[in-house]
Amino acid sequence: MTPDPTPPSARAVLGGGLRIVARFVKARPWSFTSAVTGAAMFAASIIASSAVIGWITDSAIIPILNEGEPASDHILGVVLAVVGVALWRAAAIVMRRTSAGWLQLRNQQDLRRKLVEHQMELELSWFGQQSIGNLLSVADNDTERSTGVLAPLPYATGVSLLVVGTVVLLTLLDIWLGVVALCGMTLIVFVEVRAAITLYPAWEGIQTQLGVVTGVAHESFDGALTIKSLGREEMETERLRAASEELRDRGIYVGVRWETYRTLIVVLIPAVSMVVLWVGALRVDAGAISPGDIVTALYLLSLLTFPIQLIAFVLFDMAASIPGWKRVEAVLEADQRVVYGPIQAVLEGGAAPVDSDAVDFSYEPGQAVLSDVVVDIPAGRTVAVVGPTGSGKTTLTL
Template sequence: MADSTSRDVLGRGLRVLGHAIREEPRIFTVGVVGSSLFGLLTIGGAYLVGAIVGHIVVPSLEDGRVDAGLLALAAAALIGLSVLKVGGIFARRLGAGWMQFRLQATFRRRVTRRYLELPVAWHQRNATGTLLSNANSDVEAAWFPIAPLPFAVGTVVMLVGAFVSLFATDWVLALVGAAIFPALFALNVIYSRRMAPRQARAQALRGEVSAIAHESFDGALVVKTMGREAEETARFATRAAELRDALISVGRLRGIFDPMLDTLPSLGTLAVLLVGAWRLRQGAVTVTELVSVAFLFTVLAFPVRAIGWVLAELPRSVAGWDRVQRVLTATGEMPYGARSRAGQGTPASLRFEGVSFGYDSSDVLHDVSFTVPAGRIVALVGPTGSGKSTIASLSVRLVDPGSGTVFFDEDDLPSLTAESLAGTAALVAQLPFVFDDSVRANVTLDRPGVSDEDVWAALRLAQAEGFVARLPDGLDTHVGERGATLSGGQRQRLTLARALAGRPDLLVLDDATSAVDPRVEAAILGSLRSAEPPASILIVAYRRATIALADEVVYIEQGRVVAHGTHTELLATVSGYADLVTAYEKAEAERELERESV
């Protein structure tokens, strides 16, 4: 793989640059015009210096006097040329910087948009730290060569002009340039091919280091409470050391080639002076021509390095581009339909018909069929791993079934628009996510039409009005990262209020009240039952009191619906259900005793 990468990195890198030019052709043109102007003026400047030396400086030395008028004219010409070159430099840098930063911003938005389009299953297969690296350092790496690109293209124009002028001056001196510049290009190609696998390795390790760091920070509580600080530090240090070694390898190669790339133009200048002195003695060139050519080689040394900068960054660019494209070309997105639910604003029925689903090669649900009637509360009960959370995800179309259909009323979910789907159903997950923002912002999520009165009404339904009112700044209180200033139960009630503020027609609660007191949970369910406007509710439940409040219970085992009916009916007829509910009740009683004893 590394050999393949090193062989085709130049071609692939040039294709990435071509893509960049197609993305921003106008800005690129501004940069190239400025760079080309600078390059051509540089050639003109070399011949202007040669003319000044040959026609003003040498005669002045021979005659022992200086023509002030000619000297002033020479100074004015040099100043005017410099002003024009400054304009070229400004246009070149403006075009290069503008193009680079626009491309980075554009592709960060595309990557982020793609993240939102891809299903939850795809995100579960990719570490969060790696995804952060894709949107940040990989996008940055992909467009890193854009900064010197207009300069490099302008340098090519300058080289063409330089060769024309060299052959017009003296074909022997031109041959010196014909030997030096191809050698410089060949050295850059060798450098790029050697660098390619090293840059690819370093870029991959950046993503891995980011993933480990994010995971460690995210799991800081577990790490500290389990005393795993040393082990996590060692795990991070191992990857960080690998990244360090990879970057040292990059630096070592750069340290070998950079002096060679810097030396070649200087050798060209020296060769021109030696050959030029010989040609001068033969009378083939004049002093003016020799100075012009020598000065031209001197001023070309720096611009020619721009080509080297582009070629040197191509391996890193290709590595970043490949990682970004892995996201942009990922498949599995769920297309939405064009229909809106006819009964928007009224309780929605939820119906599963022959639904099966699996993660990769592991089947989770098998031919699941049940209905949540409009305006009713249905409890979903089953042992751990029986597929309850998967059913919750399917109910709001976080994932699509492998076979079978999920309906809201008579509309299958894929036929609905994203807006209709989001306006119809809301999921409150077991693990609440709270943004590092105010209570108000966490509840409203900047949704239009959600007033403070709606926020307080949602908090009231979620039994969160009391604790929010006691916060220092009420709705304006910032709750910290992931709601760090709130208890687990408070975070759950806040996320429930967030769902209720959108007035969903179907509310799916995936054990969303597990961290609250049973009395508070009963109050929440009671308020939901009497809420206006009413909503249908599917609740993944464990507590016996919660299950008993439901109008109907669906009992599942190993991904299959075993029975459904009222809580009382299932207790009497399904032994597995009775045993499970009894076990839940016993576990809850033990937890309650532990809380009272603390």
């Protein structure tokens, strides 16, 4: 397995992913708005919790430890602040997750409904040019993959606000802390974008190979009796094994590369915290900030350890969504529709006669399926249409 060594540009991946996201968001705007609102509330709760921890350090912990103030004078305010922030965060999480799940589920349903409705309008000749297994893969795996970015998207939107809020808060505490945070966050986001761009070609190969594996498996099921009668079991088994191993190798490649980037991201986050601690200690010695400010900064950065990875998850899912959407879009753009005549059928109660004269029909120009067919069936008569394979029985009854 040799993945494409030349990744596309950042503009191509991010632009294509954002267009897909915009399409789905436009279809379900209220679900997205609710999810993003919950994500913004969650981001605000994290910033608020770090501010509360800093306030508790300066107004309660230090006075109790250094000045001997009684803990009972501070406990009520501390408990109310902590419980208030916790309830705020819990409500935000429920709102975000419920709305994001609804956004993804409804878009999957809409997409599969469109696929079915569109394929019902296409000619039978189009289906003859397709692999049934591949079409099943499009309806199942590709629709799921193309909408996969929607579940973590609101959370990542909130995390983006959280990153901005973190930089702003640290800058308000001290300009040098803000500079360190800005440089560190920029480096982390750069690594995340680079990971998505690098893995996009590999994801495209995985989606294509999934269709191949599904197609081979479906062909084996359909032709099981023929395969056995011809004694080709080993050949068909080898064919499926080769396709499956190719898919496995592509999945391993993506997994290894993704974990490499994720490990780098996980290492960068505490590294930024260490630099902030070092710079903060120097600023405390200079009298520019208080110890509570350092606690606020470090606590906020510690809470970013997992959320900041959500940006990488979204970019990762976005890179995977593009090839999945391309395969879905290829089916939706098929235009070999059945053209119907201008005569409309009139529904009447009871049985109806069938009467036709000199009927001709073809799926492709010059390849007649029915030629000069005459039908005269009285109302209420039961008639069997028989004939050899390929004589047009199905076409006639349709």
